[in-house]
Amino acid sequence: MPYVATADHTQLYYKDWGRGRPVVLLHGWPLSADSWDDQALALANEGYRVIAYDRRGFGRSSQPWNGYDYDTLTDDLRAVLKECQVSEGTLIGFSMGGGEVARYMTKYNGAGLVQAGLIASIVPYKLKTPDNPHGSDEKVLDETLAGIQEDRPKFFAEFFKKFYGVDKAEKPVSKELLQWSLNVAMQAGLKATLACMESIFKTDFRPDLASFKVPTLIIHGTSDENASIDASARPAALGIMNSKLIEYEGSPHGLLATDKQRVIDHLLMFLKG
Numbered sequence: 591m592p593y594v595a596t597a598d599h600t601q602l603y604y605k606d607w608g609r610g611r612p613v614v615l616l617h618g619w620p621l622s623a624d625s626w627d628d629q630a631l632a633l634a635n636e637g638y639r640v641i642a643y644d645r646r647g648f649g650r651s652s653q654p655w656n657g658y659d660y661d662t663l664t665d666d667l668r669a670v671l672k673e674c675q676v677s678e679g680t681l682i683g684f685s686m687g688g689g690e691v692a693r694y695m696t697k698y699n700g701a702g703l704v705q706a707g708l709i710a711s712i713v714p715y716k717l718k719t720p721d722n723p724h725g726s727d728e729k730v731l732d733e734t735l736a737g738i739q740e741d742r743p744k745f746f747a748e749f750f751k752k753f754y755g756v757d758k759a760e761k762p763v764s765k766e767l768l769q770w771s772l773n774v775a776m777q778a779g780l781k782a783t784l785a786c787m788e789s790i791f792k793t794d795f796r797p798d799l800a801s802f803k804v805p806t807l808i809i810h811g812t813s814d815e816n817a818s819i820d821a822s823a824r825p826a827a828l829g830i831m832n833s834k835l836i837e838y839e840g841s842p843h844g845l846l847a848t849d850k851q852r853v854i855d856h857l858l859m860f861l862k863g
Contacts, residue, residue: 595669608639610637616688658782671701682708691713700802705806710810710845716792755841799830807856
């Protein structure tokens with residue numbers, strides 16, 4: 591299997607499908623690159639080169655003790671882009687992956703990119719503060735960390751019901767998809783699972799928004815209970831020049847599954863300009 595070695599010798603597993611202009615896909619917490627497979631296959635079949643990798647600590651990548659802050663995660667992204675010699679590329683982040691997109695724009699000036707995308711992203715700021723009233727209370731973070739440490743399989747079994755909007759959706763995802771998501775989540779290291787959740791909540795990407803210099807597609811569900819649209823996509827769209835926000839009315843967080851074909855169609859429209 592192909593791996594990229596990072597600066598601290600972490601091994602990152604990646605997929606490299608198809609040929610053409612590169613599209614790099616960043617997965618969400620607590621899944622892996624496999625969560626992008628439907629979109630990756632569709633884009634590769636349309637003549638794009640699709641690269642997706644497992645974040646450190648998740649999937650088939652190494653599980654080091656350190657490096658789950660967004661600056662290090664963004665250095666990991668840069669290592670993948672350099673290894674794969676990405677130029678004229680599109681970088682798209684789902685959920686947690688949106689943070690690496692934003693930080694890459696600041697830390698590496700968007701090197702090698704001509705487009706960006708944020709899907710159900712946590713950008714610009716997850717935590718509720720006086721100047722971020724639509725964010726999530728810190729007690730939600732505390733309860734999440736406690737629940738994972740008490741009974742991780744039980745926690746994620748309930749988590750994914752909200753992730754995919756099972757109790758509210760007209761056409762809920764299958765029980766098999768819920769089980770697969772749980773299985774993938776359990777592949778991740780416990781340290782990575784906990785540390786990345788802290789990074790999601792406590793990293794403020796608002797200063798990074800001005801660094802977006804490329805056309806940016808933003809897609810978000812209006813019923814997202816994991817990343818409220820009022821704390822994420824809407825302020826992100828206001829802060830990113832040359833961005834387009836597409837709202838999926840009534841859709842939950844797990845858009846790559848619940849709105850699979852719609853996401854594929856919008857990505858292809860965006861890529862084709």
